[in-house]
Amino acid sequence: MEAIAKAHTNIALIKYWGKRDETLFLPMNSSLSITLDRFYTTTAVQFCSCLNKDVFLLNGQIASEAETMKIVAFLDHVRNIAGKNMYAIVNSVNKVPTAAGFASSASGFAALAAAATKAIGMDTDNKTLSQIARQGSGSACRSIYGGYVEWQKGEEVDGSDSFAKPISDKQDWNLSVLSCLVASNEKKVLSREGMKRTVETSPFYKGWLDTVEKDLVQAKRAIAERDFEMLGTVVEANALKMHATTLGANPPFMYWQSATLEVMEHVQQLRTSGIEAYFTIDAGPNVKVICHQKDEQAVLEHLATLPSVQNVYLCHPGPGISYLPDTATENGSKLFYKTYHQSNCENKTSHT
Structure with missing residues (x-):
C-alpha cells in the first residue's frame, strides 16, 4: 500500500486571514491563489501492518518530534476517514527554499493528502482531497489544483462546504x-x-x-x-x-x-x-x-x-497534484525508506 504524490506551492492573491474554527481549519473569508511551477514537495507514503508507529523522513533525514507529530495527527485523520488502523512511513522531499516566503506547508500537506489517501486505498476526487488537505494546512487545499484557485470559506460548521476549486487553468493567463x-x-x-x-x-x-x-x-x-x-x-x-x-x-x-x-x-x-x-x-x-x-x-x-x-x-503558474511511480523518490532516501520498512517487518515477523 504505497503511493507517491507531487504538489506545488501557491501564493495568495486575495489573502486568507483568520479562522472561524481552529480545529477544522475553517477560514473567516474566501481566498484566491496562484499555484506556482518552480517549488514543490514530493511525498511517498507506505502503510504496513508490521509497523508499530508512524515514521517521517524529511529530505532524507528522520524529522524532529514536533514535525513528526503534525504528520501523525494528519495521518490519524486519514485513517479515521478510511476506517483503517495501520501505521505508515512518510518520505517527503521538499523543493521549497527555506524562508523564501513560500509556504512549504501548502505543497507539503497537499502532497501528503494525495499520497496518503491513495496509499490507504481511498478513491478520492479533488474536491474531497482539497477538504482533507485543508486540515493539515489551510492553504494546502488550494495546491490540489493548478493555475488560479479559489478557496471557498463555506458556511457549514462541519466544514463540508469549505474547499478549493479551480477558476482558470495555468496556461490561460501565464x-x-x-x-x-x-x-x-x-x-x-x-x-x-x-x-x-x-x-x-x-x-x-x-x-x-x-x-x-x-x-x-x-x-x-x-x-x-x-x-x-x-x-x-x-x-x-x-x-x-x-x-x-x-x-x-x-x-x-x-x-x-x-x-x-x-x-x-x-x-x-x-x-x-x-x-x-x-x-x-x-x-x-x-x-x-x-x-x-x-x-x-x-x-x-x-x-x-x-x-x-x-x-x-x-x-509562473504551475500544475496541480500529480502521482508518480515508486522510482521517483529523491535524495537517496528511498534506500533508507526500504531498509527501515524491511527491518521493522522482519523484526515483527521474528517475534511472532
Missing part, C-alpha cells in the same frame, strides 16, 4: 511571479498565532471582513477579463489591508522590515516608469511581485539591484 527574499530569519509571530491574535483583538479586523469578499469578486473578474491593472490594484490593496489588521492587534505586531518597504516602493517606482508590476506580501517580510512575462527580466534585474534583496526567484 503571468510571472517574482519572490524577493529580504529576510531569512524566523518570524517572531507565526502565522497561526498572528491570525488568532488579530481575529480576537484587532478593531481593524471587521473592516477586513467587510471588504475582502468584494476584493475576491474583483480579482475573479480581472482574471476572467485578463485585466492586469485591475488584478494588480486589488491584489496590492488586499495585502496592505491584511497587514494593517496586525497593527491594531493587542499587542500589535508587524511582519514587514525596512527591506520590505524598500521593495514595495521600488515596485511602485517601476509602475511610474511604465513597467506594470504589483506586489503582494504574505505573513512575513518577503515580497512577491507580479508582472507580465514580457516584463519579467526587466523587473528581475531591477529588483536584484536592491541591496536589501538577497535573492529573487522567478515563477
Whole structure:
C-alpha cells in the first residue's frame, strides 16, 4: 500500500486571514491563489501492518518530534476517514527554499493528502482531497489544483462546504511571479498565532471582513477579463489591508522590515516608469511581485539591484497534484525508506 504524490506551492492573491474554527481549519473569508511551477514537495507514503508507529523522513533525514507529530495527527485523520488502523512511513522531499516566503506547508500537506489517501486505498476526487488537505494546512487545499484557485470559506460548521476549486487553468493567463527574499530569519509571530491574535483583538479586523469578499469578486473578474491593472490594484490593496489588521492587534505586531518597504516602493517606482508590476506580501517580510512575462527580466534585474534583496526567484503558474511511480523518490532516501520498512517487518515477523 504505497503511493507517491507531487504538489506545488501557491501564493495568495486575495489573502486568507483568520479562522472561524481552529480545529477544522475553517477560514473567516474566501481566498484566491496562484499555484506556482518552480517549488514543490514530493511525498511517498507506505502503510504496513508490521509497523508499530508512524515514521517521517524529511529530505532524507528522520524529522524532529514536533514535525513528526503534525504528520501523525494528519495521518490519524486519514485513517479515521478510511476506517483503517495501520501505521505508515512518510518520505517527503521538499523543493521549497527555506524562508523564501513560500509556504512549504501548502505543497507539503497537499502532497501528503494525495499520497496518503491513495496509499490507504481511498478513491478520492479533488474536491474531497482539497477538504482533507485543508486540515493539515489551510492553504494546502488550494495546491490540489493548478493555475488560479479559489478557496471557498463555506458556511457549514462541519466544514463540508469549505474547499478549493479551480477558476482558470495555468496556461490561460501565464503571468510571472517574482519572490524577493529580504529576510531569512524566523518570524517572531507565526502565522497561526498572528491570525488568532488579530481575529480576537484587532478593531481593524471587521473592516477586513467587510471588504475582502468584494476584493475576491474583483480579482475573479480581472482574471476572467485578463485585466492586469485591475488584478494588480486589488491584489496590492488586499495585502496592505491584511497587514494593517496586525497593527491594531493587542499587542500589535508587524511582519514587514525596512527591506520590505524598500521593495514595495521600488515596485511602485517601476509602475511610474511604465513597467506594470504589483506586489503582494504574505505573513512575513518577503515580497512577491507580479508582472507580465514580457516584463519579467526587466523587473528581475531591477529588483536584484536592491541591496536589501538577497535573492529573487522567478515563477509562473504551475500544475496541480500529480502521482508518480515508486522510482521517483529523491535524495537517496528511498534506500533508507526500504531498509527501515524491511527491518521493522522482519523484526515483527521474528517475534511472532
